[in-house]
Amino acid sequence: MRRYLLMLFLIMLVGLSNRQTSAETPNVIVIMADDLGYGDVSCYGATELKTPHIDQLAAEGLRFTKGYCSASTCTPTRYSLLTGTYAFRGERTGIAPPNAPAIIKPGTETVASILNRAGYTTAVIGKWHLGLGGNGGPDWNGQLKPGPLEIGFDTCFLLPTTNDRVPQVYVQDHRVLNLDPADPLWVGNKKPSPDHPTGLTHRDSLKMDWSHGHNSTIHNGISRIGFYTGGHAARFRDEDLADKWVEKSREFIEQHKDKPFFLFFSSHDIHVPRMPHERFQGKTSLGFRGDSIVQLDWCVGELMKTLDRLQLAENTLVVFCSDNGPVLDDGYQDGALEKIGKHRAAGPYSGGKYSVYEGGTRTPFITRWKGHIQPGVSDELVCTIDLPASLAALTKQTLPQNSCRDSFNVLDALSGKDKAQGRDHLVQQNNGNNGTYALRVGEWKLHRYDKKAARNVVVEQQLANSKVPQYQLFNLTNDPAEKTDVSAEHPAVTKRLKQQLAQIIKQGSSRPGADAARQD
Structure with a gap:
């Protein structure tokens, strides 16, 4: 009986250990x-x-x-x-x-x-x-x-x-x-x-036509960006x-x-x-x-x-x-x-x-x-x-x-823990290193366009280039669609976020404890 109870105890202990391990990992x-x-x-x-x-x-x-x-x-x-x-x-x-x-x-x-x-x-x-x-x-x-x-x-x-x-x-x-x-x-x-077939030279053979850019090598009736040959299997x-x-x-x-x-x-x-x-x-x-x-x-x-x-x-x-x-x-x-x-x-x-x-x-x-x-x-x-x-x-x-x-x-x-907090700020970018950023802090969001051109929404939900100032400020609580630049009405907020964004970019890190001096 003692041996049976000991085995039962060990089985329960292993099961508890596995459940604890599962909860942790x-x-x-x-x-x-x-x-x-x-x-x-x-x-x-x-x-x-x-x-x-x-x-x-x-x-x-x-x-x-x-x-x-x-x-x-x-x-x-x-x-x-x-x-x-x-x-x-x-x-x-x-x-x-x-x-x-x-x-x-x-x-x-x-x-x-x-x-x-x-x-x-x-x-x-x-x-x-x-x-x-x-x-x-x-x-x-x-x-x-x-x-x-x-x-x-x-x-x-x-x-x-x-x-x-x-x-x-x-x-x-x-x-x-x-x-x-x-x-x-x-x-x-x-x-x-x-004579390499492309979306330009063999457009009539495509099962999905291109609208811009995607007109090079054809595969499966669709032309792509770039060229390739071979590797058919x-x-x-x-x-x-x-x-x-x-x-x-x-x-x-x-x-x-x-x-x-x-x-x-x-x-x-x-x-x-x-x-x-x-x-x-x-x-x-x-x-x-x-x-x-x-x-x-x-x-x-x-x-x-x-x-x-x-x-x-x-x-x-x-x-x-x-x-x-x-x-x-x-x-x-x-x-x-x-x-x-x-x-x-x-x-x-x-x-x-x-x-x-x-x-x-x-x-x-x-x-x-x-x-x-x-x-x-x-x-x-x-x-x-x-x-x-x-x-x-x-x-x-x-x-x-x-x-x-x-x-x-x-x-x-x-994990949805009570009173847990997420980030207090977030930097966003569009692509690569072309100087287009946004910084969200609370209800405020600052846009920065070093090239002074933005992607904005136009007719039928399509995106197109439109000229904008280098900086814009939006209040996401009042204006979630970011339609009204309020930088002139809130110069102190604009200045503070401009400085914060510049510092984050310059210092090389934003995570507490990370090495700010290291650069890729």
């Missing part, structure tokens, strides 16, 4: 949508389509009304999410071209390396767009390194750039998947031959991308379900070219853009079903976000403009992708951890750049002083 899944606006999902007010799986995620978790990305284009936001450092501090952090070398240098502290150090198996599946290879750029027919595996990821399955840029191949770990050595892959900036079909991300994510979760894992699910939806799988085409009245949102919602549902099936939902922190705000016509004639109807992709906000107006950086932002995060709505200010510091706190990892220089520990706010 939950699995982490970050789902990043691409070009998804604040008003693009139904739990944030969309009425022209339904996103039931994202809505359920919000209903079971915390839906943020002031959730941001740090930039209004993809490469700088992804750089900042991974490194915890504003992209304007780095080099080559604008929208990466097809042959861009690795932007994040090997050995850089990232959210993946932090969690890897904490005992997590880490993976990125989906869009990368942060460059591959050394200074000479990617060796498409050899080893594609450095890349994700040199900055903390154990494995990766990637769309190497973004799908409106060549090449249309998958990268698994360090190599192009299914590449035939007898049919080498070449990627370049100029036509490889005079490695090429994918646009319509199959979402299915492949889900397939590979399921495999990763199933393989690592017994130990902590981190999955960065980096969706390509709803970036152009919007070519959802045939089973989603025509599911909305908004054209392929709306159909791609429905496809994205399906992906979220499939991931959540996988967690439920493996009984991991109560041991997994899920973060849903977007890399920037929406854009309608981004280079292809896909019906997004013509079929927009009553839909407001940015919700009540002005601007969108490419701009520092709220529509460019305020996006859907949801956290769910069943049994740990109380469902509700939060008005705290949080940003994707805060994930490294916050997840370091969650897993009890110490950040070196010279790392994650703008990432704040807002774990309590992300």
Whole structure:
């Protein structure tokens, strides 16, 4: 009897230990949508389509009304999410071209390396767009390194750039998947031959026409930015991308379900070219853009079903976000403009992708951890750049002083703890290092345009250039759409925010405890 009681006690002790470990080290899944606006999902007010799986995620978790990305284009936001450092501090952090070398240098502290150090198996599946290879750029027919595996990821399955840029191949770990050595892959900036088909010379063959810019190499009836030849056995079909991300994510979760894992699910939806799988085409009245949102919602549902099936939902922190705000016509004639109807992709906000107006950086932002995060709505200010510091706190990892220089520990706010506070300020940028910034502090938001040109909202929700003063001030409480510049009425506030923004840019960091002297 004593032996039986002792065994029972030991079993209970092990079970309690496992539950405590699970509570301290939950699995982490970050789902990043691409070009998804604040008003693009139904739990944030969309009425022209339904996103039931994202809505359920919000209903079971915390839906943020002031959730941001740090930039209004993809490469700088992804750089900042991974490194915890504003992209304007780095080099080559604008929208990466097809042959861009690795932007994040090997050995850089990232959210993946932090969690890897904490005992997590880490993976990125989906869009990368942060460059591959050394200074000479990617060796498409050899080893594609450095890349994700040199900055903390154990494995990766990637769309190497973004799908409106060549090449249309998958990268698994360090190599192009299914590449035939007898049919080498070449990627370049100029036509490889005079008779190379392009969207200009063979426009009548396209199944989706271009509207501007995307008129070079044709693949799958769609012309792209840049040129490539060869690699035919490695090429994918646009319509199959979402299915492949889900397939590979399921495999990763199933393989690592017994130990902590981190999955960065980096969706390509709803970036152009919007070519959802045939089973989603025509599911909305908004054209392929709306159909791609429905496809994205399906992906979220499939991931959540996988967690439920493996009984991991109560041991997994899920973060849903977007890399920037929406854009309608981004280079292809896909019906997004013509079929927009009553839909407001940015919700009540002005601007969108490419701009520092709220529509460019305020996006859907949801956290769910069943049994740990109380469902509700939060008005705290949080940003994707805060994930490294916050997840370091969650897993009890110490950040070196010279790392994650703008990432704040807002774990309590992300968890919905009582009286928890998010950020007290946030710098936003549009793309690269071109001198366009915004600083939000409380109800105030300062715009700074060193080139005195802004992306603003015009007819039919499209974005266009418009001349503006170098500085503008908006009160987001009274004017959430940022329509009225009040800098003249509030000179003291304008002066204070101008000085604060200049100091943040100059000092090289904003995270307490970070090394302000270090520069990339």
